[in-house]
Amino acid sequence: MDNIAIELRGIDKSFGPVHANKNINLKVRKGTIHGIIGENGAGKSTLMSILYGFYQADSGEILVDGKPVAIRDPNAAIAAGIGMVHQHFMLVENFTVLENIMLGAEDSQILNKGIAKARVELKRLEREYALEVDPDAVIEELPVGLQQRVEILKALYRRADILILDEPTGVLTPAEADHLFRVLGQLKNQGKTVILITHKLREIMAITDEVSVMRRGEMVATRTTAETSVEELAELMVGRRVLLRVEKGEAKPGEVKLAVEGLTVKDGRGVTMVDNVSFNLKAGEIVGIAGVAGNGQSELLEAISGIRRAVSGSVLLNGKPIEVTGRADPSELRNRGLAHVPEDRHHVGLVLKFEECENAILGYHHDKRYLNGVFLNVDAIRKDAEKRIAEYDIRPPNPRLKTANFSGGNQQKIVLAREMERGPDVLIIGQPTRGVDVGAIEFIHRRIIEMRDQGMAVLLVSVELDEIRALSDRILVMFAGRVVGERGPDATEGELGLLMAGVEGRKEAAE
């Protein structure tokens, strides 16, 4: 009994009509890495927020080291030895590392004394856990991997024995993620308990000792990692058998549909985000662009789809130029056969306050079949939406429902249905499955491959390396705005990872 670090008994939590956590029981053994896996909205984050005192459970009990504790706010959690690394870092970006670590644990009213003490303590922690970081560096100048390290140090500085990490690898390169896992292993060896929340099955298999699966607010199973398999966990998460890797045939590339030549794009601050990028996209193939977020992929997509103005370069769509450096008009591009599924569906792809059927025609609302003279033909729009809802299995099947009320996966299906149904020549997709559940991912992947087989040219950008490898016929890797390498679909993860980190690419460029 005394080797249980944290026990949850009958935790229940509702937000209005949403029952986020239903009678959750969980035991985490001391000195282990315990994974919690589940789809988006399964209630993982809510459960951890309750553990960290962000929310109060409606009922249930939390035991730390066998003793019941009331965790009313983060202070109580910290006092109980619980530390948390949030998915979105809780750091003050223009403060130094030291200031961030001290915040809330300053010791005295005047900072000077505390600073000296914190410096010493930080040095000790750095040595003990091999977590080096310059205490006087300003957070916003550090790479994300180091920012995350600061978050971990923050928790350790507060003498946390139990460390909760919420989706920690989402922003990391494969190399940084590997390093994080080594650090977590080290923490475990030093007797700390780690709770890792993720939706990535691979991470669970790689690092955890035990894993608990959540589905729709319930804790459905706990397994010893060594005795389970990816397939079993996926099935537990979704509640049915899932195909993790989509079947696809050989690509039959046809003529060039999209030719990008020397494209250079700068952001608002004048920083070059896309640097002289050239590639061809042929009918009937999927070209994947891999890279760590922020290496120019977003800007590349935006420039090609006419949302952002490029500085120089040219793009040919079906052999005819797009005015990428001038006033490229997205709606004109759409008419010319270029459809775009934007990376950020909430801000660019959908109007969340609109009804589903209104979003289903967004951008195509000038189409004759939706119009009745100058008015919208509401009947036709709804009928069309109903058809699409059936085809894409969008749930709930109600075209009048406000779009905000659909889950992430279903929202994405709304956008995909809208853009794919027109049968465009070129389909540009950014992050097709970001925030999308495993079940829906399978559907979306199958759909993308179907489109390819029908002869569509697909340009796919994703930060999920697995996704890129599963779907692409050719893989381009972007680093610091440039395409640093092209690989076939059989490229190994390690090989792509090095390119993404800019290690291999430099060599290649030098040759």
Next chain:
Amino acid sequence: MDFFHVLVVLLESTIRVSVPLIFAALAGLFTERAGIFDIGLEGKMLGAAFAAGAVAAVTQSVWMGLLAAILISIALSLVHGYASITQRGNQIVSGVAINFIVAGSTVILGEAWFRQGGRTPALGEGARFQTITFPYADSIREIPILGPIYSDLLSGHFILTYVAFAMVPISWWILYRTRFGLRLRAVGENPGAVDTAGISVIWMRYRAVICCGILCGFAGAYLSLAMTAGFVKGMTAGKGYIALAALIFAKWRPFNIMLACLLFGFLDALAIRLQGNPLPLIGQVPVQLMQALPYILTVILLAGFIGKAIPPKAGGVPYVKER
């Protein structure tokens, strides 16, 4: 020597008109650094000036006047705080509302209580601040250069003037060298970080708002108890907005704020000085142009010369725990 004399007079009045700007801009510094935009500096200052004038007139005590100014200003700040922190309202709307309410109610109350057309009665010696003369100020005035600087520029101001300039390093010290300041700045940049560190975001922001109230109280009291002897309706005359401009111009940093306020004060002093006096080569300059100078300068300098002024990141956004 004549030029030097003019310069000393000009600088002396620069200091005089800069004082309320410094108080108000520092007041704005505390709230805005905590993530609450405060367009209501003007209203708080005006309310404080009225309270100071009214209470000093009734009690015949300058200190009671100052105290009243601070209390009223804090009360108004708390209204703004309640609207924008607890009720998560729009901070601009709340600030503007305070400006309007104060502009109207000071006149109404003043007329109801004192029947002097919205003014408060003229204050006698004991009911307003007196200038402080440094030792030997009179005897060394005749020494060239140093004499006038000591006797006219440094000596002969109100105590609040010295307090205002002392508040600049003190504010800096509070913001950058104390736990309170660290947390206050953090709450204006990323309240989530403060919340997860186990500190109450709401309480931090309320404390910032109270600091703002105290400083605005000083600004208002200076107007009606030092600069003039009593309250006149609308006597802030846009100083709250100029202070806000100085705050942005200074990129939310204490010492820059002092320099910005002195610059704006100098332009103001120059405008007064130039009234009716034609400039060589240019000729008569319209007063309105001179009065508009601080604003024009802010726009021009912000547009190109001093680089981008980046406001506190969480400024204007009420804190809601994300679900």
